[in-house]
Amino acid sequence: MADTIKVSGSSVTTSVAGAIAGVMRHDHAADVQAIGPKAVNQAAKALAIARVYLQDDGLSICCVPQLVDVDVDGQTRTAVRFSVIELPEGVAP
Amino acid sequence: MADTIKVSGSSVTTSVAGAIAGVMRHDHAADVQAIGPKAVNQAAKALAIARVYLQDDGLSICCVPQLVDVDVDGQTRTAVRFSVIELPEGVAP
Numbered sequence: 001m002a003d004t005i006k007v008s009g010s011s012v013t014t015s016v017a018g019a020i021a022g023v024m025r026h027d028h029a030a031d032v033q034a035i036g037p038k039a040v041n042q043a044a045k046a047l048a049i050a051r052v053y054l055q056d057d058g059l060s061i062c063c064v065p066q067l068v069d070v071d072v073d074g075q076t077r078t079a080v081r082f083s084v085i086e087l088p089e090g091v092a093p
Numbered sequence: 094m095a096d097t098i099k100v101s102g103s104s105v106t107t108s109v110a111g112a113i114a115g116v117m118r119h120d121h122a123a124d125v126q127a128i129g130p131k132a133v134n135q136a137a138k139a140l141a142i143a144r145v146y147l148q149d150d151g152l153s154i155c156c157v158p159q160l161v162d163v164d165v166d167g168q169t170r171t172a173v174r175f176s177v178i179e180l181p182e183g184v185a186p
Binding site for chain 1: 137138
């Protein structure tokens with residue numbers, strides 16, 4: 001089970017990108033989760049930045065987006081979860 | 094070069110998902126582009142829904158997020174572009 005990196009609307013994209021890159025280097029898989037437009041936007045930007053960080057290490061990543069129901073303070077909210085995986089060589093676009 | 098599907102903050106996620114699924118079935122690659130938090134959120138949700146649509150056809154997809162500068166009415170804006178690719182069998186998370 002990959003670590004879940006939770007992103008909020010006020011998360012700093014480069015910091016989140018660093019966290020994603022760190023987990024990917026260590027575990028070769030990561031989950032990035034966000035609720036709401038601002039948070040999803042920060043998550044998407046962070047993933048784009050992490051991709052560049054990891055490219056420098058020879059790692060190609062891609063994200064599988066999923067909608068998941070999560071419990072927040074007793075209320076069910078729909079989160080966007082990006083499961084980040086490593087692409088085999090030759091598959092990158 | 095894959096078709097670019099442009100998503101706005103008022104795009105209907107299931108309609109965009111249908112468009113993504115259509116392009117993926119036909120071309121096996123698609124680009125989904127959005128500017129701003131609401132649009133990026135709709136794009137991410139649409140990709141998650143398209144993933145389910147295509148799963149039913151035996152197609153696994155993933156997205157490579159990139160930040161790209163685009164010209165909008167003479168102004169440079171940063172867009173999030175998700176390049177959607179087909180995953181080879183056995184790579185899906």
